[in-house]
Amino acid sequence: MTVKEAVRVLIAGGAYAGIAAALNLLDLCHARQARGSRVPATYTPIFVPVEIYIVDERDGYFHLIGTPLAFASKEYAPNVWVKFEDIPALNHPAVRWVQGNLKKIDSQDRQAVILDSKSNQEYNLRYDYFLAATGLRRAWPAVPVSLGRKEYVLETSAHVDTVQNAGHGVVVVGGGAVGVEIAGELKYTHPSTKVTLIHSRDTLLSSEPLPDDCKLAALQALRDLHVEVILNQRVLQIREIKDDQGKTGQELTLQDGSKVIAGHVMPAITKNVPATSYLPESVLDRDGMVKINSLLRFVDEGNDPYHLAAGDLVAWSGIKRCGRAQAMGARTAQNIYQHILSTRYNIQSTYTEYQPIAPVIALAVGNQAVVYDSKGTRCSEEQMEHFFGVDLGMQQFWDGLKLGESPNYRHSL
Numbered sequence: 001m002t003v004k005e006a007v008r009v010l011i012a013g014g015a016y017a018g019i020a021a022a023l024n025l026l027d028l029c030h031a032r033q034a035r036g037s038r039v040p041a042t043y044t045p046i047f048v049p050v051e052i053y054i055v056d057e058r059d060g061y062f063h064l065i066g067t068p069l070a071f072a073s074k075e076y077a078p079n080v081w082v083k084f085e086d087i088p089a090l091n092h093p094a095v096r097w098v099q100g101n102l103k104k105i106d107s108q109d110r111q112a113v114i115l116d117s118k119s120n121q122e123y124n125l126r127y128d129y130f131l132a133a134t135g136l137r138r139a140w141p142a143v144p145v146s147l148g149r150k151e152y153v154l155e156t157s158a159h160v161d162t163v164q165n166a167g168h169g170v171v172v173v174g175g176g177a178v179g180v181e182i183a184g185e186l187k188y189t190h191p192s193t194k195v196t197l198i199h200s201r202d203t204l205l206s207s208e209p210l211p212d213d214c215k216l217a218a219l220q221a222l223r224d225l226h227v228e229v230i231l232n233q234r235v236l237q238i239r240e241i242k243d244d245q246g247k248t249g250q251e252l253t254l255q256d257g258s259k260v261i262a263g264h265v266m267p268a269i270t271k272n273v274p275a276t277s278y279l280p281e282s283v284l285d286r287d288g289m290v291k292i293n294s295l296l297r298f299v300d301e302g303n304d305p306y307h308l309a310a311g312d313l314v315a316w317s318g319i320k321r322c323g324r325a326q327a328m329g330a331r332t333a334q335n336i337y338q339h340i341l342s343t344r345y346n347i348q349s350t351y352t353e354y355q356p357i358a359p360v361i362a363l364a365v366g367n368q369a370v371v372y373d374s375k376g377t378r379c380s381e382e383q384m385e386h387f388f389g390v391d392l393g394m395q396q397f398w399d400g401l402k403l404g405e406s407p408n409y410r411h412s413l
């Protein structure tokens, strides 16, 4: 690398972790206080020529937290998918993005293989630093199927029609966080539609490391909305039926032999797997999560300063949340910048460690939020407003990362 050569940072995944990393890095490399940092920098900031290259399968930022409401409201859905080209904060010559699928990372040669979505051609890209921020591979209805905004708007709109035409109501199968939020948003948005949530265990959120009072609060919040909750019942079979008026519906057979009729079924039970198939196996644990140290670096064969990971795909403590992903993304930016300072400019680096975190959650259930943190469990409309605002946190994320502000700094290389 010559002194004038730009450092290329490849970021896979342009959502909470990836965008936070990109924008914090853009600030730092332009000798600015990083937007994600609450403490002033303790060193003299130095300009670093950088090229930030974001690759994502989607054509924009999708606010995943908003999925349950996006599938319930035609008004809401278009607001939570913003094409990368329409995000002013990314409008800087040092930032590039491409809609594509990251196929392979060769961490020895620091080279990536990317399948470009538009041309359907694969190409190789060399990088200096790599950040894995591709999260989990989730199935519908936890995420929309579409990868482009236009198709997504059609997909969510068609789903709202399906809900409105579901004469026998909607059944959500699976009472994890996603199932609870989907049932809550559907009922809150369509109060006259019958919404039933079926869960195989005796408490909701049964696989989350949360106290019982938090799980009970989620149940109560759904009951406050008049969602019918059936616990301790596994769905054994789902078959298509026609009712007396010739309308098609679905009949669910539960483990006690009882039947539930639905106009529409939403299965929120798929196990999410980390979206890490492009990485060498040696950097993954048995579940496919990326093994990292507290500097958020891969720990394959020691401490790799050129490969980092942030967000849902890392093997780390705490419940997978967007705040956690964002915080990790911001720290990876700090640590990449610090490493550049030390290797390129011989400046003593100050790395930021990411500490283990206890389980915390904020769950939107219609008009209320169930919150669990160090202060304990609470559930109310006030918590909803505080943690999610009026749009399931879209504006908070947008404002927090200053996505609406075009960077007013330029620096020639």
Ligand SMILES: Cc1cc2nc3c(=O)[nH]c(=O)nc-3n(C[C@H](O)[C@H](O)[C@H](O)COP(=O)(O)OP(=O)(O)OC[C@H]3O[C@@H](n4cnc5c(N)ncnc54)[C@H](O)[C@@H]3O)c2cc1C
Pocket: 012, 013, 014, 015, 016, 017, 018, 055, 056, 057, 058, 062, 064, 065, 066, 067, 068, 100, 101, 102, 103, 133, 134, 135, 136, 138, 142, 143, 178, 181, 275, 278, 310, 311, 312, 313, 320, 321, 322, 323, 325, 362, 363, 364
């Ligand atoms: C329905 C639902 C509701 C939720 N509600 C909340 C909530 O209320 N509060 C909360 O804190 N958290 C919530 N979460 C969890 C939160 O959304 C995640 O923790 C967060 O999205 C993690 O961010 P991330 O950046 O790690 O990954 P993601 O947001 O999953 O982003 C990963 C990105 O990588 C891209 N990608 C994946 N594979 C590839 C590849 N091979 N090549 C290129 N691009 C790729 C994807 O397109 C995506 O844009 C919810 C999740 C769901 C599904």
